[in-house]
Amino acid sequence: MEMGHMPMPDDTKNMTMKMKMHMSFYWGKDAIVLFSGWPNQSLGMYILAIFFVFFLAMAAEVLSNQPVLRRGMNPVTGGLTxxxxxxxxxxxLYLVMLAVMSFNLGIFIAAVAGHTLGFFIAKSRALAAAREEHGYSDDLTRKP
Incomplete structure (x- = not known):
């Protein structure tokens, strides 16, 4: 036996063999996204994971840019909402961050695309609401 090398118990050896963590970006469906065994090297589940991360990121952006308070709303109700x-x-946001930490490029691209589309949706809604509030029509002129 070499000096400084200790034999590993079977349980530790099995656990080490099962956990494959990437420390740099990579392509492929052999990712572990959020839960152990998911997507489990299945192309269908990998695509589902991509869509899941995309929609999580999009929802996070939409929620971060939506006004919740209305005039006359009860302060306690508004605060709880x-x-x-x-x-x-x-x-x-934390789930998206953990998914991106899988270092899978497909998951990363889905997260960025979801954040981008969510930002676009939220800001276009805000611009439409501002136009309506200030009385502008689609051609950027004031309504008579």
Whole structure:
């Protein structure tokens, strides 16, 4: 036996063999996204994971850019509503972050695309609401 090398128990050896962590970006369906064994090297489940991350990122952006408070709203109700939306938004953001930490390029691209589309949706809604509030029509002129 070599000096400094200790034999590993079978349980530790099996665990080490099962966990394959990438430390740089890679392509492929052999990712572990959020849960052990998912997508389990299945192309269908990998595509589902990509869509799941995409929609999580998109929902997080939409939730972060939506006004929740209305005039005349009860402060307690408004505060609870904002706190609930914040909890969902932060949960979605943490799940997206953990998914991106799989270092899978498909998952990374899905997260960036989801954030981008969510930002676009939220900002286009905000611009439409601002136009309506200020009385602008589609051709950027004031309504008579």
């Amino acid at each position: 904002q706190a609930a939306i914040y909890a969902f938004r932060i949960s979605f």
